[in-house]
Amino acid sequence: MxxxxxxxxxxxxxxxxxxxGYFGGLxxxxxxxxxxxxxGAHLQAIKENGLRVESQLDGTxxxxxxxxxxxxxxxxxxxxxxxxxxxxxxxxxxxxxPLVGPDTVVLTLQNGIDxxxxxxxxxxxxxxxxxxxxxxxxxxEPGVVTQAGPGLAAFGEMKIGxxxxxxxxxxxxxxxxxxxxxxxxxLGMLWKKFAYIAGSAAVCAAANCVYEEMRTKPxxxxxxxxxxxxxxxxxRARGAPIMSDSLAWAMDSLDRFPGQGRASMAKxxxxxxPVELEGLTGTVVRxxxxxxxxxxxxxxxxxxxxxxxxxxxxxxxxx
Numbered sequence: 001m002x003x004x005x006x007x008x009x010x011x012x013x014x015x016x017x018x019x020x021g022y023f024g025g026l027x028x029x030x031x032x033x034x035x036x037x038x039x040g041a042h043l044q045a046i047k048e049n050g051l052r053v054e055s056q057l058d059g060t061x062x063x064x065x066x067x068x069x070x071x072x073x074x075x076x077x078x079x080x081x082x083x084x085x086x087x088x089x090x091x092x093x094x095x096x097x098p099l100v101g102p103d104t105v106v107l108t109l110q111n112g113i114d115x116x117x118x119x120x121x122x123x124x125x126x127x128x129x130x131x132x133x134x135x136x137x138x139x140x141e142p143g144v145v146t147q148a149g150p151g152l153a154a155f156g157e158m159k160i161g162x163x164x165x166x167x168x169x170x171x172x173x174x175x176x177x178x179x180x181x182x183x184x185x186x187l188g189m190l191w192k193k194f195a196y197i198a199g200s201a202a203v204c205a206a207a208n209c210v211y212e213e214m215r216t217k218p219x220x221x222x223x224x225x226x227x228x229x230x231x232x233x234x235x236r237a238r239g240a241p242i243m244s245d246s247l248a249w250a251m252d253s254l255d256r257f258p259g260q261g262r263a264s265m266a267k268x269x270x271x272x273x274p275v276e277l278e279g280l281t282g283t284v285v286r287x288x289x290x291x292x293x294x295x296x297x298x299x300x301x302x303x304x305x306x307x308x309x310x311x312x313x314x315x316x317x318x319x
Contacts, residue, residue, distance in 0.1 A: 008032050009078035009172065012099050014092050016042065016051065016067070018137020019109055020083030021145030023153060023178060025053040028063035030176035035074055036067040037095065043067055045143025054140070055147040058177060076101030079169070082108045082119065083133075086279030089115065093122045100127060105165060107155055109133045112279040113194040113235075116158050129166065130186050131155030132193050136261060149258065152179045156186025160241060188241040191232065196250035198280040199227030201263035202301040205275075208266070212259030224254060226297035231284045237291045269308055274316055277302070277309040 009032050013024035016036040028034035028051070036046055046067040054060045068074065077099045084092045100106065100123050107129045108115040116130040136149040153173070157163055162184050170182040183189050200211075203224050207214055214220045228250045235242045243249075268275045281302045288295040 010075065011035070011079045011081065012037060012071070012074060012077045013081045013083065014095065015082065015084035015088070016046070017083065017139050018145050018147065019133045019135065020081055021051055021139070022053055022055065022135065022137050022147040022151070023109065023133070024081055025051055025061070025063050025145070026058070026176045026178055029061055032176070034063070034066060037069065037071060038067050039069045041142035042139055043069055049143050052144045053147065054144060055151065057147065057151045071095045071098045074099055077104055080104060080106045082106055083110060085274065086110060086112045086115065086276050087274050089118055093118065096123055105129055105169065107131055109153060111197055111276055113190055113283060120158065125158065128158060129155055130158055130190060132190055136264070138264070154181045154183055154186065154189055156183040158187065160185050185241050185243065188243045191235040191240050191242055192246045192249050195228045195231035195235070195246065196253050198231050198284050198298070199224045200254055201265040202227065202281045202305060204263040205266040205269045206301055206304045210260050210262055211254070211257045215254050223297055225251065227301060230288070230295040230298050234284055234287045234291065234293055234295065237293055238287065269312070272312050272315060275309050275312060277305050281305065
């Protein structure tokens with residue numbers, strides 16, 4: 001149970017990649033009892049050498065190698081950080097049950113907009129908090145994760161309001177070195193980021209360029225603008241608490257992103273790794289169809305990227 005901030009808590013990280021490895025690593029460095037749920041060579045390297053975090057903000061550090069691929073080996077946790085790529089949700093959610101007790105908080109720090117709903121369906125609304133990470137991060141080699149960019153996190157409840165458990169987690173996170181905010185309207189914050197990521201990441205992948213290139217070309221910038229506007233319109237039509245500054249925030253985020261950086265989805269396309277197209281632009285298009293809302297920019301981006309995503313999926317399934 002998350003009570004006083006001075007207590008150490010039990011934390012499981014499902015998805016020990018860039019986001020989960022970095023934020024979970026900070027908690028482990030602060031001597032919380034953190035277990036990383038991983039697999040393959042990454043799991044083995046963590047077990048043998050601990051998890052090494054290479055951070056632009058916090059330097060390089062290594063935390064204990066408490067890791068497993070079998071959640072039935074774990075006790076009930078105080079907190080589960082759910083940080084897998086969205087296309088892994090169905091499989092990862094099946095591993096949640098042994099970790100969740102009466103007072104466990106399951107906090108999603110993923111891209112996308114409906115992860116909280118998926119988790120709530122599996123473990124119940126009362127267990128789920130929603131959040132987002134603003135950073136560049138990935139597994140650079142087995143047992144090593146890197147962090148670049150802002151390294152920020154935001155979280156809150158699925159409904160508007162601040163709770164005691166949120167305040168207690170905020171204090172623990174801050175004491176562990178997280179750069180984090182607790183938001184009263186976290187769902188509104190998620191829609192801000194979702195619209196921004198869906199638009200900018202899709203254009204970055206489709207144009208195969210860096211952010212400086214796509215935001216300084218008027219035609220390309222306008223396409224991003226339209227895609228973001230459409231996603232926010234979908235949110236409003238769904239009754240989401242869209243904030244009035246969402247479009248301005250998204251365009252400002254576009255301008256603040258490192259000029260030579262690329263969206264993680266664009267990198268995944270280049271590396272022939274599974275991509276989050278369905279959870280981002282695909283979700284905008286699907287929700288728009290359900291509401292009969294026109295989304296021509298997102299329709300175009302989805303159509304351009306779908307063949308490549310399908311090819312990557314086939315290659316990975318064959319491998």
